[in-house]
Amino acid sequence: MNKNKFDSQELIKKSVSLADSVTEIDSILEKLYVISSDVFENYIEKINLKTERGRLNAEIDFNIIKVMMDVIHTHIVRAFDISRKLPELSDNILEELNEKLQFNN
Numbered sequence: 001m002n003k004n005k006f007d008s009q010e011l012i013k014k015s016v017s018l019a020d021s022v023t024e025i026d027s028i029l030e031k032l033y034v035i036s037s038d039v040f041e042n043y044i045e046k047i048n049l050k051t052e053r054g055r056l057n058a059e060i061d062f063n064i065i066k067v068m069m070d071v072i073h074t075h076i077v078r079a080f081d082i083s084r085k086l087p088e089l090s091d092n093i094l095e096e097l098n099e100k101l102q103f104n105n
Contacts, residue, residue: 010096011093011096011097014089014092014096018089018090021086021089024082025079025082025083028079028082031075032072032076035068036072039065039068039069039072043061043064043065043068044065047061047062
């Protein structure tokens, strides 16, 4: 009985971990959307290289874009790390559920 209860707790922990990971990826994607929209709408779209002032502003804008792209890259790497683990975690949960169903039948 205790082993079954322990197995159930482990399965619940893994399921919560899976749900948390999916939620975290969703949050990261939302951040990426906001940052990339900001980069495009407020910097790239407004770059004007036709005037001296525009070229000076573009240099500043490019520096801001570099920083924001680094942030985007960091978020992408984090999402990639999380997503790489999801198939194995999902498979593990399914295997445990199958074992429980076979055990109960």
